Each structure stands twice: as C-alpha cells, then as structure tokens.
Amino acid sequence: MYPSRFRYEAPRSIAEAIALLREGGDDAKVLAGGQSLVPLMKLRFASPELIVDINNLPGLDYHREDPDGTIRIGALCRHADLERSALLKARQPVMAAAAPLIADPIVRNRGTLVGSLCHADPQGDWASVVTALGGFVVARGPGGRRTIPIADFVTGPFQNALAPDEIAVEAIIPAPKGALAGGYLKLERRVGDFATVGVAVATESSGGKVTRAGIALTGVGGSTINATAAAEALVGQPLSAESIRQAADLAAEAARPRTDHRGSAEYKRHMVRTFVVRILSRGDGGEAAAGNGGEAGAGNGSEAGAGGGTQNSAGNGTADGGAERAA
Amino acid sequence: MSQALDEIKIGGLGASRKRVEDDRFIRGRGNYTDDITLPGMLHMEILRSPLAHARIKSVDASKAWDIPGVRLVLTGEMMATRNLAWMPTLSYDTQAVLATDKVRFQGQEVACVIADDPYIAKDACEAIDVEYEPLPVIVNPVQAQADGAPVIRDDKENQPDNVIYDWEVGDKAGTDRAFEQADVISKLKLHYPRSHPSPIECCGSIADFNRATSKLTVYMTTQAPHIIRAAVALVAELPEHMIRIVSPDIGGGFGNKVPVYPGYVCSILASILLERPVKWIEDKSGNLISTGFARDMYLDSEMALRKDGKILGVRIHADADHGAFFSDAQPSKFKIGLLHSAFAAYDIPAGHLTARGTYSNKAPGGVAYRCSFRVTEAMFFQERMMQAAAVDLGIDQAEFRRMNFVQDEQFPYRTAFGFLTDSGQYAKCLDVGLKAVGYEEFRQQQAEARKRGRLLGLGISTMTEPLGAGNSREYDILGIKMFDSAELKVHMTGKAILRTGAKSQGQGHETTWAQIVAHELGLPAEDVVVEEGDTDTAPFGMGTYASRSTPVAGAAVAMVSRKIRAKARKLAAHLLEVSEEDIEWELGRFYVRSAPDRGVTIQECAMAAYSNMPDGMEPGLENTAYYDPPNLTWPFAVYIVTVEVDPETGVWDVLNMVAVDDCGVRINPMIVEGQIMGGLTEAYAMSSTQFITFDSEGNCVGSNYMDYMLPSAWETPGFELHSEVVTPSPHHPIGAKGVGECAAVGGPAAFVNAVMDAISDTGVRNIDMPLLPDRVWEAIKYHRDVSGAPPVRADD
Numbered sequence A: 001m002y003p004s005r006f007r008y009e010a011p012r013s014i015a016e017a018i019a020l021l022r023e024g025g026d027d028a029k030v031l032a033g034g035q036s037l038v039p040l041m042k043l044r045f046a047s048p049e050l051i052v053d054i055n056n057l058p059g060l061d062y063h064r065e066d067p068d069g070t071i072r073i074g075a076l077c078r079h080a081d082l083e084r085s086a087l088l089k090a091r092q093p094v095m096a097a098a099a100p101l102i103a104d105p106i107v108r109n110r111g112t113l114v115g116s117l118c119h120a121d122p123q124g125d126w127a128s129v130v131t132a133l134g135g136f137v138v139a140r141g142p143g144g145r146r147t148i149p150i151a152d153f154v155t156g157p158f159q160n161a162l163a164p165d166e167i168a169v170e171a172i173i174p175a176p177k178g179a180l181a182g183g184y185l186k187l188e189r190r191v192g193d194f195a196t197v198g199v200a201v202a203t204e205s206s207g208g209k210v211t212r213a214g215i216a217l218t219g220v221g222g223s224t225i226n227a228t229a230a231a232e233a234l235v236g237q238p239l240s241a242e243s244i245r246q247a248a249d250l251a252a253e254a255a256r257p258r259t260d261h262r263g264s265a266e267y268k269r270h271m272v273r274t275f276v277v278r279i280l281s282r283g284d285g286g287e288a289a290a291g292n293g294g295e296a297g298a299g300n301g302s303e304a305g306a307g308g309g310t311q312n313s314a315g316n317g318t319a320d321g322g323a324e325r326a327a
Numbered sequence B: 001m002s003q004a005l006d007e008i009k010i011g012g013l014g015a016s017r018k019r020v021e022d023d024r025f026i027r028g029r030g031n032y033t034d035d036i037t038l039p040g041m042l043h044m045e046i047l048r049s050p051l052a053h054a055r056i057k058s059v060d061a062s063k064a065w066d067i068p069g070v071r072l073v074l075t076g077e078m079m080a081t082r083n084l085a086w087m088p089t090l091s092y093d094t095q096a097v098l099a100t101d102k103v104r105f106q107g108q109e110v111a112c113v114i115a116d117d118p119y120i121a122k123d124a125c126e127a128i129d130v131e132y133e134p135l136p137v138i139v140n141p142v143q144a145q146a147d148g149a150p151v152i153r154d155d156k157e158n159q160p161d162n163v164i165y166d167w168e169v170g171d172k173a174g175t176d177r178a179f180e181q182a183d184v185i186s187k188l189k190l191h192y193p194r195s196h197p198s199p200i201e202c203c204g205s206i207a208d209f210n211r212a213t214s215k216l217t218v219y220m221t222t223q224a225p226h227i228i229r230a231a232v233a234l235v236a237e238l239p240e241h242m243i244r245i246v247s248p249d250i251g252g253g254f255g256n257k258v259p260v261y262p263g264y265v266c267s268i269l270a271s272i273l274l275e276r277p278v279k280w281i282e283d284k285s286g287n288l289i290s291t292g293f294a295r296d297m298y299l300d301s302e303m304a305l306r307k308d309g310k311i312l313g314v315r316i317h318a319d320a321d322h323g324a325f326f327s328d329a330q331p332s333k334f335k336i337g338l339l340h341s342a343f344a345a346y347d348i349p350a351g352h353l354t355a356r357g358t359y360s361n362k363a364p365g366g367v368a369y370r371c372s373f374r375v376t377e378a379m380f381f382q383e384r385m386m387q388a389a390a391v392d393l394g395i396d397q398a399e400f401r402r403m404n405f406v407q408d409e410q411f412p413y414r415t416a417f418g419f420l421t422d423s424g425q426y427a428k429c430l431d432v433g434l435k436a437v438g439y440e441e442f443r444q445q446q447a448e449a450r451k452r453g454r455l456l457g458l459g460i461s462t463m464t465e466p467l468g469a470g471n472s473r474e475y476d477i478l479g480i481k482m483f484d485s486a487e488l489k490v491h492m493t494g495k496a497i498l499r500t501g502a503k504s505q506g507q508g509h510e511t512t513w514a515q516i517v518a519h520e521l522g523l524p525a526e527d528v529v530v531e532e533g534d535t536d537t538a539p540f541g542m543g544t545y546a547s548r549s550t551p552v553a554g555a556a557v558a559m560v561s562r563k564i565r566a567k568a569r570k571l572a573a574h575l576l577e578v579s580e581e582d583i584e585w586e587l588g589r590f591y592v593r594s595a596p597d598r599g600v601t602i603q604e605c606a607m608a609a610y611s612n613m614p615d616g617m618e619p620g621l622e623n624t625a626y627y628d629p630p631n632l633t634w635p636f637a638v639y640i641v642t643v644e645v646d647p648e649t650g651v652w653d654v655l656n657m658v659a660v661d662d663c664g665v666r667i668n669p670m671i672v673e674g675q676i677m678g679g680l681t682e683a684y685a686m687s688s689t690q691f692i693t694f695d696s697e698g699n700c701v702g703s704n705y706m707d708y709m710l711p712s713a714w715e716t717p718g719f720e721l722h723s724e725v726v727t728p729s730p731h732h733p734i735g736a737k738g739v740g741e742c743a744a745v746g747g748p749a750a751f752v753n754a755v756m757d758a759i760s761d762t763g764v765r766n767i768d769m770p771l772l773p774d775r776v777w778e779a780i781k782y783h784r785d786v787s788g789a790p791p792v793r794a795d796d
C-alpha cells in the first residue's frame, strides 16, 4: 500500500489528541480501528496530512451498563468485543444480532463501533442499529463534552457533526423502558461484504403494548434511513400480523434503494419488507406473517437474528444465527 | 524371493505424501517475486486510464520528471520511437504496451514511472497530466455489432468494424438433416459471464540488465518461463542466450500468469535504459482490471431430439467478447479454443458450431482460467442444455444422461466435432454419484417439501475435459509445438535432481514429480529434489496451464526415469556379471532371474555409473526426455448438488455436494483431492458471486476484493469426494489424466442446475450466473429468464 505522505502522531491523552487535531485542522484525521480510513488512504481517496492515532488513549476500550440500564461503548471498543459480549447477549438483542455481521472476523478485531458511526457509511451497519435504538454520540473537543443524538450526528453520506478538533469518545444506548426486542438482519453476498440491505428493528413493550419502536435501514439510500413512520405504526398497540405488515410496508416505502450490481431497487425494497416482517414475527411468535421463516431447514438464515448467532463455519447447510447470507 | 520396496513407504505412486513445498510456504520462507531485492533496484508504477474509451489529446509528464527520486517516465510516445508502443499477442493480433492514440479499456496502461521507491513512483504517476476526449463505449457483442458502432481498433488497417473472426467446425449438412428428423427441438441461450482468475499474488517482474555481461535476467510471475524467453527474444530482439527468465515461487496462476503484460515489457525496457534493476509489482486493482480475464461468452444453441430421448444433433453458436485486443493466451489452432469439446461425453451423431469474436472496451487477454481454453464454457453449456432438454422431453435427468453417454466399449471414440476421447466409465461414475447423494430419496423429499412451499432442487453435471495440450499436430504457441520435458540427474549416492519445463504455482510438482521418479526407479521420493522455472537450468518446456503438467511434463518425468533405468540395467548386468537379458527389475532393484537373491539396488547402479562402468560406456547417470503426447487425456467427472431456495428472498443454500472424479491413476491422492476441492470452490464461486461486469460507461465493477467476490471458507459448502472409479489413460505412461481443473470446469452447471430444478415450477429456463439472490427472486416472482449481461442494471 502506497498512500500519500502523511505525518503520524500517537498521543497518550485526550487533551493532547485534541491539541493535535486543532493544529491539523481540516487536514487531520483521527485513526481508530483504521478499517475504513486505511483502505481510503491506500486508494488515495483520502490523503490526510496528519494522522492522530487514538489507540494509545487510555480507558476507551470499554462497553458497560450503567445501573439504570444505559449502555456505553467507548471509542476503542472493537466490533469483536461486542460480538463476544455477554452483556449484549443478555441485555441488548439488537446489538448482539448485529455484531457478528459486521465485516469479517479480521476486520472485527480492529474496527470500532464509534469509528463506524463517525465514518457514516450508508452501508455501515452500526449507524442503523444505533438509530433504531435511539442512541447518542458523545464528543470531546477544546470546549468540553457534548452529547449528540445519532439522527443529528450522521449528517449525510460519510459526513458527521464533529468539528475538526473533536473526538467521539463514546456511544450511548439509552435504557429501554419495558421489554426490549428486535434484531438486525442483513443481506450480504458473502461474509465480509457490506449490506445489500440491512434492517434494524427495536421495540420496547410494556403491558402488552409496544411503547417505543425504532426501525432503521442500511444500504438502501444515500445515508442511513430512520424509518420513523414505519416505527410509529407499531406503537400504542400489541404487535399483530396487521401492524407488522403495515410497518413493513412503510419501511419499504421509506427505503430509497438504487438498482445496481447488487440487485434491483424493487428487490431491495422487497427485502426491507421481508426483513421487518421476519424480525418482528420472531418476537411474538407470529408465524403467520413470517413467510417460510422458522422452518427452512436449509439455513437460509430464517432463524437468524435475536440471538446474534455466530457466523456459519460449516458454510452452507445449517441454520446459522445471524445473517441472510446471499449465498 | 522378492525384495521389492513398499512403494507407498518410499513415497511412490499412490502415496498421500505431504507437500514438500508447504514447509517453506507455511513458515513464510517462500521466495516470491516481491521478496527479491537486488542492489540498486528501482521501482516502477503504472498510470492507468480512468476511461474505457477515449482519444488521448496530450500527455504531459513534466511535473512527474520534476519530483526528486524520479529516474524515468515512459509514455506511449517514447515507446513508439523504439517501436515498442505495440506488441504482438499470442493470438496474432497486436496489443498496446503504452497507449498512444486512444485508450480502449478502463485500466489500460498509459505511462510508467521508475523511481527510487514505490511511493515516489506513485506520487509521480499522479502528477502526469493526461487530456482525454471521451468516446462512446462498447461493453458487449450486441453493441459491438450495432449499426454505426464506433470502431475500437481504428489503429488497424482492414478493420472496418469490431468483428475479429468468424469460425466454424463440424458438419453443417449432417446437422441440418438431424434437425429435420427431430421429434423435439430444445433451445437454450445463456451468457457465461466474465470472470478473473485472480491469483492472490498479483503479477510482477524484476528486470535486471547488466551492461557488462550483456545479460538480461528477469525474475517474474510467469507460468511459462521458456515461452517468455522466446517472446522477449523475438519482441526485444535480444539474443536468446543472453536472456534468463526466472520464475520463483508463484502465489497462484490459474491462467492469469501465462500472457505477456505491458508491465513486464516496460520494466525490461526501463532496466535496459537505466542499467539498473527495475521492479514492478502490480496492485490488486491493477491485476483485476487489466490482466487476463476469462469466459465472457454468449451461447445460443439448440438440440435435435428423438421422443425416446436419443440426441440426434446439436447446433451451437457462440459470441465471444474479447475486449480491446485479441490476446487470448491459448495454444490451439481453433479460434474459439476447445469449445467444440462440448458434448464429447455423449454419443451424438452430428454437430455444427459457429463462433464470432468481437472487440469491446474491456480488458483484453482471454485466459484459460483453470481449464483447457474454453472447455469451461463448453461443459457448462453442455450440462445446462442437457437439463433443459430432459425437462422438455419429460425424461429423468439422470436417465437422459445415461442413455446418451458414450459407452465404455466405444473408446477410443470420435466425437461429432472431431476429438478422439481416450477412455472412461461414464455410467459407472454417474451411478456412484447418484447413490452417494441418495437420488431417489431426495426426489421424494423434494416432492414432499414442495407441498409445504419449500423449494428443494438437485442438479447434475458431468464433464470430460481434453487435457494436456497438446499433441504437436494441433497445438502450438507462436509456432512452438506443445511438448514438454524432464531432465533427471542421478548422483553417485543415489540422490537425484529433476528439472522440468513446467512451472508449479501451487500444484505441488516438487512433491508429485519425485513420486513418479520413485515409482519408476525405486528411489525414495525424498531423495529427489525438483526444480523448475529457471530457463538457464531447466530443459525447454511450455509451462503449466490447461492441466497439462501431469499429462505432458509428468509423462516426460516417467520417460526420463525409464531412460535412466535402461542404463542402470546395463550397469546392473555389469555388476552382476550376467547378460542384460537375464536381469529382472522390481521396485528399486535388479536381480538375476535364475537367482533372485543376487541383485543390486538402483543406488548401487548409480555409484557404478561414476566408479565402475563397463568398458565403452559413457560415465554418469543423467538424461533428458522430451514428450509429445499422442493424444489429449480425457478425465471424466460427475458432480451432483442439492440446494434449498428461499422463495421469499431468492437466497439459496447448498445442502450437499457430491463429486465423483475419474482422473485415471492418482499419483498423490491427497494433492488430487486438494485440487478437486479448490476447483469445486471456484465452481461454487462462479455460480454464486464471482464475476466481473461493467456499467454502460465501461467502468469495471469488480475491480477490488470488496466487489470481486471470491468465496471464503465461511460460505463455501462442504464437499463429498469419491475416487472409486479409475480408468487409466491408455496412452499416458503411468495412466494419469490430469485433474487440476476438472471441478472448476464441471462444477458450475451442477449448482445452477440445482437452483433451476428447485424453481422448475416457474417454467423459467435460465438465470445467468452468478445466481445472486435478486436474480433468483426475479425469476420466481415474474416467471421470466434473468440475464446478467453487461452493462449492469442501473437506475440511470
């Protein structure tokens, strides 16, 4: 790999890092897991003059739950940490479902959730998950800390709300009010592929009714899509085949897919609808709307989701948790 | 009383010996081109065209020259002054080395920078200003032949359009008669998409011209070093004995490393001009967008059938998209390669094949990606057509194949297109496969599943591949006949060095060649070191591709061992003081027929060759053999796949895959199985994800590993391999047939047939590979064929 010439700094404190960013201005870039930035530098699509490597900053590799149920993910928490997390498995089905579907095992060892949010790739999976969960990003800059709702943080494709001298230090997932359910389904052409279509669904229920819902879409628009109308359709009533169908239709409507080598716009829309139905139908056992879900012995991933299963080492042929593998 | 050695123990024929080369590969001690560093070495980078078709208005390299550390900038214009802007191709066309007049595909080489390090070279490439005037772009044969289509090769005289050739083979009148007599005529149209062999190691070279000795040494990633030496001698007009080509360890070839690429030529010229070693190492995108691709063929054909299932004749038309230059790296006299090997396993009285080649604004350089050239397309089409015909006739898939197979007693069998197949037990292979997959049970399961809305499918594919190009009558490269060679030197202690004209790129020659020697001479395989790839030391040979190593170079290894044995027999007679006629051979030892206890080992003969030879005998125990095969070898295989298709998403999963390969005698069964698994993985890749396509502007979709989808271990299904059918080749010295490519050739149709079988209720006849879920879904939803020909679909 032959990137353009750059200066490299690896500060040991956040203050030092911020000072370096300040000095570098628009020509400086934070390096976290490097799994998006380094490929761009290799292709010379990005040619920053200063790289501020934050991997030596202490105390950012955590993910933990506050007593009130809020989950916090530090800027150096790797995808792999989340994939193996007992906490997420027990408390956060949507994130637990997504973690094993990010990239491939090698990329997951380095890449970070916060870096993925900062990168704001329309095909990035975490932005959808955090959007569906109504999360936040915490930024630190010369002026101190600020907490930014995810919907305001991702400002467009590959664009975020950070100032050049700000570092995102953590992501916050608010505590659910009621029982949390949902999942993440992703159609990819093979392991390590970005999503052709990804759908994150989160519901919070109490008293037999859905009290909050979030639905967000990956890869089917110029940016992560927050399908608010679709989510609204679920709130205030128990989940039913009818409300699920309505939410699925509205989510498909919210999608803005393009026809390309991964599939037609029509197909991608159809997959959004299918995934919404599959995720929600699993929660309440509503097999009626689930298509062939639940019984396909062929490992089409119909069993996927909530458990956030590991990837399918046997290749095809067994029902693995997790992905709708494209083949 | 026999004292013969246990052949398996000495690593002979049939021993699953561990690959000796793996020791260094696994330890990171391989020696690949990029591992080589020479004193004073400079680095070369190539500037490539961003556009698929454009006139070059100007190239301004002045800013690049100004960058410190830049030693040379080569442009098309500078190449032209040395008569090197164009080079001849292996298919008797010309190819641009560096573009002068136009660029004709995205990724075409426009300029080169040679600098102190690769970073500087890359910076300098970016500093070169090229002004382009875009031209209309052609990405498929229909566009190429449309009225008013721009002429891509306006550099050539007598090239008024984009057609390269029209070619035909077979018996037109006989085929017409067969169609007149047919009860049923089955038709099928499909596209075998463009793919890229994509070895993990990209191409590269280090050219080192030494003014003092006048010798040019080139370390390079080539599957055929001797042919490269000949080509360099002819193109660069250097004396052949002053050229040394060294092909060190190679990280995969798959046909991609047969052609001559502009990067090689430029690094050689740069080294001659600068009198310093110049290294060029291609990056992944450069490899994927500019070097030898494979396939990209449109097939439109029909089959004449009798009601009872007998095939009376086939008519095939092929349109081949060759890209911007006709630079197929293929050694046959046939313009369309061995496409007419289609249906060779079936007893079909008449066939006629027509083919047309066209130019397009896509990368040139058709290569035989893991096959004899075009056999992959032939076998894929054959088995897709067999499935369609069986459906049309309402006859069982397996039964239809069985009734039309060439029968065991018909060999040698002359096919309708003129090949002579050598041997086989086709029906037996099919039976083994059907039993292994549980054919009858699966059909029941399938019917039951369908009642519950689940789509199961089973696909059968068979293949026979003409291997081992060539015989010298029909196969040559630039006039050089397709033989191969082996040189064996047995030292006085019975240790030996073997060199061949082939060149391993993962096939394991260092292991298997020694096993052939062990089989012929009884020398333990570990006592034989194998060396290939250095034209100064290896005997002349045509290299490794088309599964030709075992059929040709491997045969030469057996033949040279036999020459050595013949001399050793004379030495044995001398040592035993009997006449040669009284001597018998058993593995590793000569003995006196009437007194079997009296004998000498092959090692004792070797010592005698240097210390105690009879009067009048030349000393030494060394020899060379050149082998020109009397025929191609014809392995056969049956591949059967079962799948489940999700009707709601179009996603399909493999339930089971059974492979029955009859490749004749297996030298090293473990290596054979590795080759089959690799081939099946590539077959699965073709059918599911791996293709290179283009948008309407000629941008290559698939120019990196995010979009060029090689399957990984995660998604590759498991395979069940069967080796119980063995039909030795009747004309190969040890009965081997070659196997490296069979599974990649025959496998794809099994996967596609399985998916088509699963959705047979829709009446859909074809979905083009790769069977991405959106295509399968579209076929299920709209009951229509889905073609994947470029340009890829887009909103705008």
Ligand SMILES: Cc1cc2nc3c(=O)[nH]c(=O)nc-3n(C[C@H](O)[C@H](O)[C@H](O)COP(=O)(O)OP(=O)(O)OC[C@H]3O[C@@H](n4cnc5c(N)ncnc54)[C@H](O)[C@@H]3O)c2cc1C
Pocket: A029, A030, A031, A032, A033, A034, A035, A036, A037, A038, A039, A075, A101, A102, A103, A104, A107, A110, A111, A112, A113, A114, A115, A116, A118, A119, A121, A123, A124, A125, A126, A162, A166, A167, A168, A169, A192, A193, A194, A195
């Ligand atoms: C082969 C491959 C496959 C992949 N597949 C997927 C996939 O399927 N799904 C998916 O979602 N992603 C995928 N990715 C991307 C991967 O998830 C990255 O890890 C992620 O997008 C970025 O995280 P990172 O820590 O590597 O960030 P980096 O690459 O280090 O940085 C990315 C960008 O964010 C900025 N940034 C990073 N951290 C901070 C911070 N704390 N504060 C301020 N700015 C910051 C950087 O300056 C840079 O602009 C893939 C990557 C590869 C190489």
